[in-house]
Amino acid sequence: MxxxxxxxxxxxxxxxxxxxxxxxxxxxxxxxxxxxxxxxxxxxxxxxxxxxxxxxxxxxxxxxPPASALAKRLQTIENEIQVNRRLSVELTDTFEPFMAISAQNPPPTYAITVLEGDSRINAALDLALADTEFEVLTIQPGGGRSEDALNAAVSRGRALNGRGGSIRTLYQHTVRHSQGTLAYAEMMAGDKVEIRTLEELPDRLLVFDRTVAFIPAQDDRQIALELRHPGLVSYLATVFEHFWSRATPLVEPVTYDPTPEGISGVQRSIAKLLVEGHVDEAIARRLGMNVRTCRAHIAKLASALGSRSRAQLGYLIAQSNILDA
CATH class of the missing domain: 1.10.10 (Arc Repressor Mutant, subunit A)
Structure with missing residues (x-):
C-alpha cells in the first residue's frame, strides 16, 4: 500500500x-x-x-466501546431535537397573534404571484404538476434543450402519464436538428405526449389543467409569474391553441411554398424580420437558432438576391416577391 x-x-x-x-x-x-x-x-x-x-x-x-460511541451520537441528535422543539414553540408564539386576525378574514387568492429565482420557480412548477390531473400545455421557444432539462421532462411526463394526464408541447422548427429532442420525442412516443413545431413562437408558457399558468417576467427567466385568474389562464390557453393549430407535428416534415429565387422558408422568415429592422441577435432569438446560423442564412439570402451590402439586401427584399410567397 x-x-x-x-x-x-x-x-x-x-x-x-x-x-x-x-x-x-x-x-x-x-x-x-x-x-x-x-x-x-x-x-x-x-x-x-x-x-x-x-x-x-x-x-x-x-x-x-460501542455503547459509549452510540450514546455520544444520540446525545447530539437529542440536543438538535430539543433545539428544534424550542424553535417550534417560539415560532408558534410569534405567529399566534396573527392567527386570530387571519381567522376573521378569509385568506386572499392571489391572481398573480411573483416567483424569483430558479429554486422558487421550479418548486412552484413541481407543485402545480403534482396537482395536475388532465393536461399540461407548454410553449418552449429556442433551440434544442439541454440533456438535464430533457431528462427532467421525461421524469415529469411519465409521472403525469401515470395519472392519465397528457402533455402537448410546442417547439420551434430548429429542434428538428436537435438529436436530444428527437430522442426525447421517441422515448415519450405513445405516452400521451404530442410535440409540434413552428418557425416562430412567443416566450415560454406552461398551463396546468387550465387552472394555473406560468410565464417569464424577465428575459433571463430569473423571475416568473404564477397566474391563477381564470380569465388570464383561459386567454393563455386560447393563445396556445391558436399556435397549436398552425404547428406541424414533429413526426411530419415541414413544407414551405417555394419561391422563384430558391429562398427557403427559414430565410424568408429572416428576410421579414430584417425588413422590420431587427438585428441579427434578435432574429436568432426569435427563430430559436444561434447567431452564427442566423448569419449563415443571411449570407445565403444575400447571395440568392445578388446583394453586395446589408443596406442593399433590405432594398432587394422589399422589391422582391419573397415576402408575398
Whole structure:
C-alpha cells in the first residue's frame, strides 16, 4: 500500500460504515486493541472516533466501546431535537397573534404571484404538476434543450402519464436538428405526449389543467409569474391553441411554398424580420437558432438576391416577391 493510500480518508457517515471499518472495529473490540498499521485500510475509524491511541504503546489503538460511541451520537441528535422543539414553540408564539386576525378574514387568492429565482420557480412548477390531473400545455421557444432539462421532462411526463394526464408541447422548427429532442420525442412516443413545431413562437408558457399558468417576467427567466385568474389562464390557453393549430407535428416534415429565387422558408422568415429592422441577435432569438446560423442564412439570402451590402439586401427584399410567397 502506498503512502497516499494509507493517508486517504473514507468520507462517509457513521451510519454508512464501510466493510473494512466494520471488520477492523469488530476485531479491535474482541482483542481489546489493534495494531495501528492494520487500520490503514479504514482511516475512517479514527475520523469517526471509534479508535483512539493506546496510552501505553503508540503503535497500538484501542476501541471506544460501542455503547459509549452510540450514546455520544444520540446525545447530539437529542440536543438538535430539543433545539428544534424550542424553535417550534417560539415560532408558534410569534405567529399566534396573527392567527386570530387571519381567522376573521378569509385568506386572499392571489391572481398573480411573483416567483424569483430558479429554486422558487421550479418548486412552484413541481407543485402545480403534482396537482395536475388532465393536461399540461407548454410553449418552449429556442433551440434544442439541454440533456438535464430533457431528462427532467421525461421524469415529469411519465409521472403525469401515470395519472392519465397528457402533455402537448410546442417547439420551434430548429429542434428538428436537435438529436436530444428527437430522442426525447421517441422515448415519450405513445405516452400521451404530442410535440409540434413552428418557425416562430412567443416566450415560454406552461398551463396546468387550465387552472394555473406560468410565464417569464424577465428575459433571463430569473423571475416568473404564477397566474391563477381564470380569465388570464383561459386567454393563455386560447393563445396556445391558436399556435397549436398552425404547428406541424414533429413526426411530419415541414413544407414551405417555394419561391422563384430558391429562398427557403427559414430565410424568408429572416428576410421579414430584417425588413422590420431587427438585428441579427434578435432574429436568432426569435427563430430559436444561434447567431452564427442566423448569419449563415443571411449570407445565403444575400447571395440568392445578388446583394453586395446589408443596406442593399433590405432594398432587394422589399422589391422582391419573397415576402408575398
Amino acid at each position: 502506498t503512502a497516499n493510500a494509507a493517508n486517504s480518508t473514507h468520507p462517509h457517515a457513521i451510519t454508512e460504515m464501510c466493510d473494512a471499518a466494520k471488520q477492523l472495529y469488530a476485531s479491535a473490540l474482541r482483542s481489546g486493541r489493534i495494531p495501528r498499521a492494520e487500520v490503514d485500510p479504514a482511516p475512517c475509524l479514527m475520523d469517526l472516533a471509534l479508535l483512539h491511541p493506546d496510552p501505553d504503546d503508540a503503535l497500538w489503538l484501542r476501541p471506544v
